[in-house]
Amino acid sequence: MSDSPAAAVRTDAVWKIFEHDGIAVEAVRGVTMSVAPGEFVVLAGPSGSGKTTLLNLFGGLTRPTRGRVWIAEQEISDISERRLAQIRLERLGFVFQAYNLLPVLTARENAEFSLLLRGTPEAERRQRVTALFERIGIAGLEDRRPGKLSGGQQQRVAVARAVVGEPALVLADEPTANLDSASSDALLEVMVQLNQELGTTFVFATHDTRLMERAKRLIHLVDGAVASDTRR
Amino acid sequence: MPASPWWRIGWRNLGRNSRRTVLTATGLAVGYWSVVVITGMADGLVADMVRTATGILSGQVQAHAPEYLPDRTLYETIGGAEGTDVPALLHAVEAEPGVLGAAPRVYAGGLVSSGATTVGVLLLGVDPAREDSVSRLAAALVEGRLPTPGARELLIGRELARQLDVAPGGELVVVAPAADGSLGNDLFRVSGLYATGIAELDAGTAVGPLAAIQELLALAPGRVHEIAIRIGDPWAAPGMADSLTRRLSAAGAGPIAVRPWTTFRPELVDYANLSSGSMWIVVLIVFAMAVFGVANTLLMTTFERRREFALLLALGATPGGIVRAVLAEAVALGVISILLGVAITVPVLVWWHHDPIDLSRLFGDFTMAGALVRPVLRTDYPLSMCFYAAGALLLTALLAALYPAYRATRVPPADTLAGR
Structure with a gap:
């Protein structure tokens, strides 16, 4: 494990404790780890092992109870919401289990959303989205709303949205869980390809064994702690 | 998509539950209609009263x-x-x-x-x-x-x-x-x-x-x-009195005082002012009621879209951006309501101006502020109130959206996206 400040994401003894009906639940317990740029990492483990919580801590979607988290060289544990939003916008991409596309926007508008928030000129947005849609096999679907796309197509749009801004890190929570085998394989191929060709760093939380098989680094979590960390 | 996505998102969101949007916009439009038409009736009543009071004997x-x-x-x-x-x-x-x-x-x-x-x-x-x-x-x-x-x-x-x-x-x-x-x-x-x-x-x-x-x-x-x-126009009397004073002085008429009806019938002016003040209370009541209606609708819609707000936050939108998304929807709703309100108000104003509601079968003539009033509800064209009511409607929509917008910014992204 490296403590390099150039790590895509790094944690130091990070804990997340939830309170449920007065009972403290330790979802993540003192995890210290680092993900280098360009890695293709899978967080695996049984339900309740803390995979999603750790992913949310990486993405600043939830604050640690104790410990610290860095994205690139920026510590995010206790920064303002506004600054955190800026870091998420500029450094992170998310892919969620349930696609989570905005239903009122077209596929193109969904994909270019982060670029729009960054103030990227329209011509560049259009060029990037068109190229990406071509690359991940959904060219021609740019003007469709999510309701007119299949699950696999929607998840590809979600992947396009996550990587279009060339973030330091893409966090994906069970991205293949709602897809059939063929769609899962195709999507997985897209992400492997983006990792290899663009050097995009991916961290997944998943139960999907096919995804685990493609991982270059497999981290097993048990009861909120790292049980094993294997590089391939 | 334009440089800011919030307007487009706000506008399109209105179409997602068109029945609810139409109902809310209709409610606001009816509020607009009520304010403008009631003001038009009150203005018409005052105008008729002034016309009658000054026309029967005193002149303007x-x-x-x-x-x-x-x-x-x-x-x-x-x-x-x-x-x-x-x-x-x-x-x-x-x-x-x-x-x-x-x-x-x-x-x-x-x-x-x-x-x-x-x-x-x-x-x-x-x-x-x-x-x-x-x-x-x-x-x-x-x-x-x-x-x-x-x-x-x-x-x-x-x-x-x-x-x-x-x-x-x-x-x-x-x-x-x-x-x-x-x-x-x-x-x-x-x-x-x-x-x-x-x-x-x-x-x-x-x-x-x-x-x-x-x-x-x-x-x-x-x-x-x-x-x-x-x-011709009783409301032009003060200006006319000034003009006549100048004209008669120039004509060598000697010491002469020219006064408009607003001076020698001050009770009519008081009544007109009272009527105008009452209208503002009506405006306040109507739009205060509308605020709660619209706030309720927007609260429901923001609650239904908690997941989308969480997603926007996860994608890097600031809380300010979320507020803009909700306010944009409220403004779009306000604009639709104004257009609908104008569409249902203008024909009624024109109709009741030319063919007023005659209540003389129910009520006889009566005197008010020393003037004979016929119970005929002829609406005047309250142009300024048309604009004030439109502004008030837009403000109502915006005020009603403030709390839902605040609530939308408080959505916890991780829990919400996890369905908790």
Whole structure:
């Protein structure tokens, strides 16, 4: 494990404790780890092992109870919401289990959303989205709303949205869980390809064994702690 | 997509539950309709009241000797004791653009007797040929005819006739203090009866030919107390009074005070102001109610879209961006409501302006602020209120969206996206 400040994401003894009906639940317990740029990492483990919580801590979607988290060289544990939003916008991409596309926007508008928030000129947005849609096999679907796309197509749009801004890190929570085998394989191929060709760093939380098989680094979590960390 | 996505998201979100959007917009539009139409009715009522009050007798502008009002002393005639060239004065007044008519008058307090009954009255001397161009007294004639110029005849109110127990053709003894210090008295014949519905006119005023009343009061033909003036737009009276003052001064008419109805009928101005103030309370109540309705709708929609707000936050939107998304939706809803409101308001305004609701079968005429009011709800065109109500509607939508927008920024992304 490296403590390099150039790590895509790094944690130091990070804990997340939830309170449920007065009972403290330790979802993540003192995890210290680092993900280098360009890695293709899978967080695996049984339900309740803390995979999603750790992913949310990486993405600043939830604050640690104790410990610290860095994205690139920026510590995010206790920064303002506004600054955190800026870091998420500029450094992170998310892919969620349930696609989570905005239903009122077209596929193109969904994909270019982060670029729009960054103030990227329209011509560049259009060029990037068109190229990406071509690359991940959904060219021609740019003007469709999510309701007119299949699950696999929607998840590809979600992947396009996550990587279009060339973030330091893409966090994906069970991205293949709602897809059939063929769609899962195709999507997985897209992400492997983006990792290899663009050097995009991916961290997944998943139960999907096919995804685990493609991982270059497999981290097993048990009861909120790292049980094993294997590089391939 | 435009540089800021919030407008497009807000606008498109309205189409996601079109039935709810239409219902909410209709509610706001009906609020707009209520405010504008009720204001139009109130304005119409005030306008009709002013038109009636100033049209029945007083005129919209009056010229007097400077000291004549408020005491209405018999001796304070225009031009002083020497009087003035009345035809020349009338000519100068009528030369002012916007003046529709002018008529000379004399006033005096007096007693009229018939048999054993004596009643105190206001004696009003008018030029029958000119009076019709200023007042609607002739239109109020219910029996007999108008007095003949120069004849000793009186037109009296029906109520006064009842008190004196006289009818057209009957005789009245008139006594009044004259300008020469004597007590003028003469026998007049009742030429006709009028009924205006205004108690003080119908029971307390006797109208005779100018020359006959002047003779009774020992006033020379050039001595009149008032030039009553009718103009087209009663609300232009203050400006018209200023113009006439300048014109008559330039014409060498001597000391003369020209006053608009807003000065000599202040109770009408008070009523108009009260009516206007009441309308603002109506506006406040209507839109305060609307705020809760719209806030409820927007709270529901923001609750339903918690996941989308969480997603926006996860994608890097700031809380300010989330607020803009919700406010944009509220503004879009407000704009739709205004367009709908205008669409349902304008035809009704036009319809009830030209074909007003006549409630005379339910309610008779009544007097208010000293003016006769007919229960006819003719709407005026309250242009300024159209704009104020539109602004208030937009403000309502925005105010109603503030709390839902705040709630949307408080969505915890991780828990919400996990479905917790």
